[in-house]
Amino acid sequence: MSSASDQEKLRPPPPHVLIFPMPVQGHLNPMLKLAHLLCLAEFHVTFIISDFNQHRLLQHTAASAAFSRCPGFQFRTFPDGLPDDHPRSGHRAMEFVSSVANVTVPLFKKMMIKENFLASAARRPVTCFVADGLLSFAPEFCEENGIPFIFFGTATTSYLWAIFRFPQLLEAQEIPLGGKSMDELIESMPGMEGIIRRRDLPGFVERAQAVVFNTCEDLEGQIVAEIHKHVPRVFSIGPIHHQVKHRLAEKKAESSIITASLWAEDRSCMDWLDAQPPRSVIYVSFGSLALVTREQVLEFLHGLLDSSQRFLWVVRPDSVTGSDGNDPVLTELMERIKGKGLLVEWAPQDKVLNHPAVGGFLTHSGWNSTLESIAAGVPMVCWPYFADQTTNSRFVSEVWKVGLDIKDTCDRKIIEEAIRDLMDVRKDEFMERAENLAKVVKRTVSKGGSSYNNLDGLIQYIKSLVV
Structure with a gap:
């Protein structure tokens, strides 16, 4: 009779x-959470990360301890091609894009072939490749x-649908070119008619082929349905951070x-919040990439102070661009x-x-921040910076009606x-x-x-790929 270990x-x-x-925080965050979910399904997961980001991640988070409980998980690290003293953020943040394409991707391709697509005595070769939607090399490499x-879309589905429909928008002459009014509504986007104005469209175009989204049907069901007409399998599994919370609780996982x-997170702010009255604080954060000028900082500071609201910024x-940190005006404020x-x-x-204590969020409208705010039941004032943020802010104000959109302006009176x-x-x-919407999106991951x-459908689909 064979033993359990033999079986x-x-x-x-x-x-x-x-x-x-x-290799940026807003993309690492949801994809690490997807890795965690797949580990909970007892899959083997190999996660590609830069040397620099792995060091920062292990230094500032509990990722190492969490993944130590997932025997099927492994990091594979690569250089990102930038020198050690490169900030990889602020005004030089986007320099990594060409560096990843020119350094990381070729090294990754060589490694995959040399190591027989990561096969080992304990692991089969990779079953599938879940790639960030910004990695344009992935479809051809897989083929x-x-x-x-x-395809994993880290941005909002509405934004990716806008990109997917770009040729139709161009044909219908609804792209904001030639002096047309930026406030004119777009009518050539099924599922978003009468909602999106020209000024709410993404500022650049990328190749889009959707399969997995960090969204839910209660937020973007119409748009997910439109994309499903073009893609055979669409899995909307968000909000992914709440999906992880629920699955961990369900499995009673430690x-x-x-x-x-x-x-490094400054957790002293939690003690400060403990001392504030309920719903009295507006939280202010523009994410991990957005830049503000000295003049914009002054407008926000005056707007916040003149509003007479408590704030955590x-x-x-x-x-902050255009300031060396010793600006006397900023110091006084x-x-x-x-x-x-x-x-x-x-x-x-x-x-x-x-x-x-938190009753509002002044945000750049990044998709992770937007979802986290929705799930927490916190209304938003939206000041988008770039990419999907301009579309997200419009949905916050006009579709879900859980906030205000102040894009294209940075005036202290408007902010106040x-x-x-x-x-x-x-x-x-x-x-x-906001509280009603939070209940809805939390139910969707239950x-x-x-x-x-x-x-569950995504997990079964991946299982079906095993040959």
């Missing part, structure tokens, strides 16, 4: 999923090597949710903040948004009025809608919810 040895290895994100390709923070050291607000360099955002509107004048109205079922 274990005879059991074929599970699917082996390769995950490759762009050449017979590897099933799964692990915490993994957050891909590349900066994340100001990355590299986020920072002094005025004392007693009215708190500035930190980085914060544990999900914990902040779920703190009872928007904050007062959100936190005081229409506070009850915004809070009620057993029987659409995102819960879609994740």
